[in-house]
Amino acid sequence: MFFYSTNNPQIKTSFSEAVLQGIAPDGGLYMPSAFPVLPAEFFSTIHRLSFTEMSFQVARRFLQGSIGDDALEEIVSGALQMDAPLAAVQPGVYALELFHGPTLAFKDFGARFLARTMAHLTAHLDREITVLVATSGDTGSAVAQGFYNVPGVKVCLLYPSGGVSFIQEQQLTTLGGNITAVEVEGTFDDCQRMVKEAFADPSLAAALQLTSANSINIARLLPQMFYYFHAFAQLEDRRKPLVFSVPSGNFGNLTAGLFSWKMGLPVHRFIAATNRNDVVPEYLKTGQYRARPSLATISNAMDVGAPSNFARMAALFEYDPESFRKIMTGYAYSDEETKEYIRNVYAQCGYVLDPHGAVAFAGLHSYRRENREVTGVFLETAHPAKFRDIVEDILQQEIPMPDRLAACLDKTKKSIRIESSLDPLRDILLSL
Numbered sequence: 001m002f003f004y005s006t007n008n009p010q011i012k013t014s015f016s017e018a019v020l021q022g023i024a025p026d027g028g029l030y031m032p033s034a035f036p037v038l039p040a041e042f043f044s045t046i047h048r049l050s051f052t053e054m055s056f057q058v059a060r061r062f063l064q065g066s067i068g069d070d071a072l073e074e075i076v077s078g079a080l081q082m083d084a085p086l087a088a089v090q091p092g093v094y095a096l097e098l099f100h101g102p103t104l105a106f107k108d109f110g111a112r113f114l115a116r117t118m119a120h121l122t123a124h125l126d127r128e129i130t131v132l133v134a135t136s137g138d139t140g141s142a143v144a145q146g147f148y149n150v151p152g153v154k155v156c157l158l159y160p161s162g163g164v165s166f167i168q169e170q171q172l173t174t175l176g177g178n179i180t181a182v183e184v185e186g187t188f189d190d191c192q193r194m195v196k197e198a199f200a201d202p203s204l205a206a207a208l209q210l211t212s213a214n215s216i217n218i219a220r221l222l223p224q225m226f227y228y229f230h231a232f233a234q235l236e237d238r239r240k241p242l243v244f245s246v247p248s249g250n251f252g253n254l255t256a257g258l259f260s261w262k263m264g265l266p267v268h269r270f271i272a273a274t275n276r277n278d279v280v281p282e283y284l285k286t287g288q289y290r291a292r293p294s295l296a297t298i299s300n301a302m303d304v305g306a307p308s309n310f311a312r313m314a315a316l317f318e319y320d321p322e323s324f325r326k327i328m329t330g331y332a333y334s335d336e337e338t339k340e341y342i343r344n345v346y347a348q349c350g351y352v353l354d355p356h357g358a359v360a361f362a363g364l365h366s367y368r369r370e371n372r373e374v375t376g377v378f379l380e381t382a383h384p385a386k387f388r389d390i391v392e393d394i395l396q397q398e399i400p401m402p403d404r405l406a407a408c409l410d411k412t413k414k415s416i417r418i419e420s421s422l423d424p425l426r427d428i429l430l431s432l
């Protein structure tokens with residue numbers, strides 16, 4: 001198994017290099033060279049495997065030769081210290097709850113696996129690695145939590161002062177230990193620019209083993225396959241056609257679903273559910289890919305106008321809209337429609353959706369109107385308490401805060417505040 005760049009299949013590298021580089025030298029995203037198909041026996045006995053065992057079996061097909069079985073088992077079980085249960089919402093409709101991790105969102109799966117994988121791949125080096133990330137909120141908290149207390153790794157997070165929510169700032173700044181939060185007097189774009197400058201800085205390159213943990217890293221994508229298999233294993237009737245509805249922004253989650261399908265997971269269809277940032281539903285309709293500036297919505301983790309993983313999906317389907325359509329259907333929803341779904345699903349089923357899960361539920365609902373006989377699983381990507389103000393306003397009642405979120409709200413914020421330039425950042429990095 002090797003990994004190639006979506007920009008140029010001639011650029012190939014090992015898993016280890018793909019993970020440590022993050023992005024290919026030509027700016028492309030890394031793709032696995034093959035999708036090993038799991039044997040029929042795996043699927044007929046899948047309900048007897050634990051989440052960790054099943055995930056190990058999946059990961060192993062890609063990582064054999066790169067990471068030994070014992071180490072991989074440890075990485076997988078360390079990353080999956082949380083469940084991904086299926087909750088019945090309506091007859092034939094299930095929520096795959098991906099919010100049982102430390103930051104209450106599905107990005108925990110990718111971040112925790114990436115952290116442990118990076119630590120393993122660099123364990124032989126004589127110096128610690130330093131992970132530098134710019135964040136506008138959720139990615140940073142998942143990365144911070146994912147790397148927290150992982151030996152051999154130091155993390156430096158840059159976030160725009162005043163540019164993240166109170167909960168997000170608490171999640172970013174209260175861990176301490178190997179996590180350093182840097183509050184930048186500037187915008188998210190400034191933070192991203194400073195990260196780029198730091199990577200290009202010769203004195204930092206000489207002194208540190210600097211690496212990134214951004215969302216396009218292949219080691220964040222692979223673990224997102226695990227819960228598609230886990231969802232299938234939990235179904236009562238595994239013979240009915242299975243439809244996954246995925247609330248999408250950068251399309252990493254949906255791409256991981258497609259990888260699972262390529263490995264033989266029996267999926268009838270994927271729904272690409274978006275808010276008004278409907279580049280992919282539009283592509284499925286017209287065959288034209290039109291990236292554009294993002295629009296702000298209440299499902300803001302999906303406010304993406306140029307989805308990064310489109311490149312990976314296009315590579316899978318050889319840039320042919322017809323091939324996409326054979327397995328994917330797209331729907332887009334306004335904020336008003338999303339709110340309506342949150343209200344109705346609570347009134348009719350007693351289930352509280354967050355705005356992202358609501359978009360996914362909506363996609364499933366639209367599809368099932370014409371396809372009654374399918375089993376539908378929608379990905380509930382965040383706990384509703386994470387978007388408490390919005391959800392409480394819609395439902396006109398209080399959303400209980402899970403203990404692990406409440407716990408970090410009382411802690412003391414620790415951050416280093418700097419102006420938006422490389423000099424003070426360099427000093428911090430060299431002192432870690």
Ligand SMILES: *Cc1c(COP(=O)(O)O)cnc(C)c1O
Nearest residue numbers: 248249250251252253301381382
């Ligand atoms: C990141 C995120 C998404 C979008 O996932 P992609 O992989 O970028 O498509 C959806 N919901 C929540 C809560 C997220 O944080």
